[in-house]
Amino acid sequence: MMSEVLVLGGGMVGTATALALQARGCDVVLVERGLPGRETSYGNAGIIQSEAAEPYAMPRSLAALWRIALGRDNGVRWELAGLPGQAGALWRYFRASAPARHAAASRVYAGLVVRSTEDHAPLVEAAGAGNLIRRGGYLAVAREAAAFEAAARDAERMARAYGLRMRLLEGAALRAAEPGLTGALAGAVQWQGAWSCADPGGLVAAYAALFERRGGRIVRSDATELARAGAGWRLGEVEAAHCVVALGPWSATFLQRFGIRVPMVLKRGYHRHFAGGANLGAPVVDEATGTVVSPMRDGLRVLTGAEIARPGAPKRSQQITRSEAAIRSLLDLGQPVEAEPWMGTRPCLPGMLPMAGPAPGVPGLWLHFGHGHQGFTLGPTTAALLGEEITTGRAPVPALSPAAIL
Ligand SMILES: Cc1cc2nc3c(=O)[nH]c(=O)nc-3n(C[C@H](O)[C@H](O)[C@H](O)COP(=O)(O)OP(=O)(O)OC[C@H]3O[C@@H](n4cnc5c(N)ncnc54)[C@H](O)[C@@H]3O)c2cc1C
Structure with missing residues (x-):
């Protein structure tokens, strides 16, 4: 079967790529080894963060690095064995986090995130997935007065700089906004423009079903079977002129076969559901412990910050245990739903911008x-x-080009 584009990977990124190319008239085949939306795009906090105008920089102050080094920052954990394999990428991440470079990355990033809800909106509607989406924003809470003051100042700066909608909540207003939050809190920033999703994997599955209803094909296969076929590509029965690699955290390993070395910082994260306790109307971010609690169909999902570990390292329980305790001090969490926490990996690049464009030196391959x-x-x-770039040859945001990033 001859097709125009093969998209490898059925997470949020690959599924959305398949839909975007299909909307531009391409004949697209989406390749996924399991089911769409069952990996990283399943396990996240489900926040559509139209307010996240500045990507996560690596802390650069000695005090912050020292806290991380000593294991006192639950938001960032590390194991020694995980450092050598990612040392080059971590060093690049550190340098890219310098204020001037972070500000430059933020100018590009802001242009992407602020339109994110508008880009999801037509897909949510066409997929009939409106029941999964809450448009009420989320809360970033602070326990101490000083932390709330600092968070409020920073939120006001962000709102001014990027035109974001937010309000500050304290006392009765905070209790009215989220009655389930019974722990002692100094206040919260409510990011009003963000959306959240009650079943992130379900949303990707709904997008994938929409792609199929519109005539797209999903093939359950292993992307490593991809081979050259003339100037194009073959995978099983399917031949295509173009191939897009959207394998999330598996992308760097996959690309080694083309001699493309991608420096990736693999930030693992954990979640676990709890049921039988309080209800929340929207996600709550506890900055002090790097924890999020997000209301999901399966219960309240408690999620951790980042863990730097060697690939394949077994799960470690410390971070999720501390996150669970932190959330228990804020609300009635109920009982765990699963015996074991889920773990996945955020696919991070040192420059903090995602890659979207042609693979250097490999015609017909897109990253x-x-x-x-x-x-x-x-x-x-x-x-x-x-x-747009694949179908017109013009790169709308050149900063995302793999040649600029690698
Ligand atoms: C704890 C946590 C919380 C997060 N919270 C948020 C949040 O609130 N908001 C937000 O925007 N983001 C959040 N993220 C980040 C977000 O989840 C990821 O950036 C996103 O899911 C990456 O999507 P993806 O499609 O690139 O990767 P994935 O979803 O991992 O998709 C890659 C796909 O490739 C497939 N694949 C891999 N290898 C092969 C192969 N050989 N053959 C065929 N298929 C293959 C996999 O099965 C998978 O389906 C969070 C992440 C974590 C870990």
């Missing part, structure tokens, strides 16, 4: 990954940009 902390948010946005 679309590295969305880090916000791939659930950004999938449809960078997919629209990549779709």
Whole structure:
């Protein structure tokens, strides 16, 4: 079967890519080894973060690095064995986090995230997935007065700089906004423009079903079977002129076969559901412990910050245990739903921008990954940009080009 484009990987990024190319009239086959939306795009906090105008920089102050080094920052954990394999990428991440470079990356990033809800909106509607989406924003809470003051100042700066909608909540207003929050809190920033999803994997599955209803084909296969066929590509029965690699955290390993070395910072994260306790109307971010609690169909999902570990290292329980305790101090969490926490990996690039564009030196191959902390948010946005580039030859945001990033 001859097709125009093969898209490898059925996470939020690959599925949105398939839809964007299809909308531009391409004949697309989506290749996924399991089911769409069952990996990283399943396990996240489900926040469509139209307010996340500045990507996560690596802390650079000695005090912050020292806290991380000593294991006192639950938001960032590490194991010694995980450092050598990622040392080059971590060093690049550190340098890219310098204020001037972070500000430059933020100018590009802001242009992407602020349109993210608009890019999801038509897909949510066409997929009939409106029941999964809440448009009420989320809360970033602070326990101490000083932390709330600092968070409020920073939120006001962000709102001014990027035109974001937010309000500050304290006392009775905070209790009214989220009655389930019974722990002692100094206040919260409510990011009003963000959306959240009650079943992130379900949303990707709904997008994948929409792609099929519109005539697209999903093939359950292993992307490593990809081979050259003339100037194009073959995978099983399918031949195509173009191939898009959207394998999330698996992308760097996959690309080694083409001699493309991708420096990736693989930030693992954990979640576990709890049921039988309080209800929440929207996600709550506890900055002090790097924890999010997000209301999902399966219960309250408690999620951790980043863990730097060697690939394949077994799960470690410390971070999720501390996150669970932190959330228990804020609300009635109920009982765990699963015996074991889930673990996945955020595919982060050192420069903090995702990649969307042609693979250097490999005609017909396109790279679309590295969305880090916000791939659930950004999938449809960078997919629209990549779709434009593949079909017109013009790169709408040159800063996302793999040649600029690698
Ligand atoms: C704890 C946590 C919380 C997060 N919270 C948020 C949030 O609130 N908001 C947000 O925007 N982002 C969040 N993220 C980040 C977000 O989840 C990721 O950036 C995003 O899911 C990446 O999507 P992806 O499609 O690139 O990767 P994936 O979803 O991992 O998709 C890659 C796909 O490739 C497939 N694949 C891999 N290898 C092969 C192969 N050989 N053959 C065929 N198929 C293959 C996999 O099965 C998978 O389906 C969070 C991440 C974590 C870990």
